[in-house]
Amino acid sequence: MNSGMKGDMDMNASDLATLRMLIIREQRGEMVSPHDVASHLRISTASTTKLLDRLAASGHLERRPHPSDGRARVVVLTPKSRAEFFRHFGAHLAAMMAVADTYSDEQLTMIAEFVDGLSEAVSGSD
Numbered sequence: 478m479n480s481g482m483k484g485d486m487d488m489n490a491s492d493l494a495t496l497r498m499l500i501i502r503e504q505r506g507e508m509v510s511p512h513d514v515a516s517h518l519r520i521s522t523a524s525t526t527k528l529l530d531r532l533a534a535s536g537h538l539e540r541r542p543h544p545s546d547g548r549a550r551v552v553v554l555t556p557k558s559r560a561e562f563f564r565h566f567g568a569h570l571a572a573m574m575a576v577a578d579t580y581s582d583e584q585l586t587m588i589a590e591f592v593d594g595l596s597e598a599v600s601g602s603d
Contacts (some may be wrong), residue, residue: 492528494517495514495517495529496532497562499538509552532546537561538552538554560567
């Protein structure tokens with residue numbers, strides 16, 4: 478899924494990971510700061526600035542003032558970016574949700590714990 482979208486949208490993996498993060502956080506009602514992007518991608522603030530500049534220039538995101546802290550900024554998707562993302566991933570996301578809907582909340586919790594454990598096992602061996 479990622480490689481097709483990266484090619485169609487002319488994006489690298491970090492660009493796409495940022496858009497995915499923004500989609501997920503938006504759906505949760507969470508704001509995203511540039512620092513959140515840097516932490517999520519594990520990149521420097523300088524690299525984050527370049528990434529955000531690139532995505533803003535291409536019309537995929539905007540930097541806005543934080544609603545309650547005038548000194549801080551938040552990063553938000555543009556309608557263009559949201560539409561492109563769902564055009565590329567919408568069918569895949571719907572299919573994945575259909576599969577997830579066949580499991581109970583308890584089963585999904587167990588699956589998530591298993592996948593988290595595998596991830597930690599692999600990450601810990603580096």
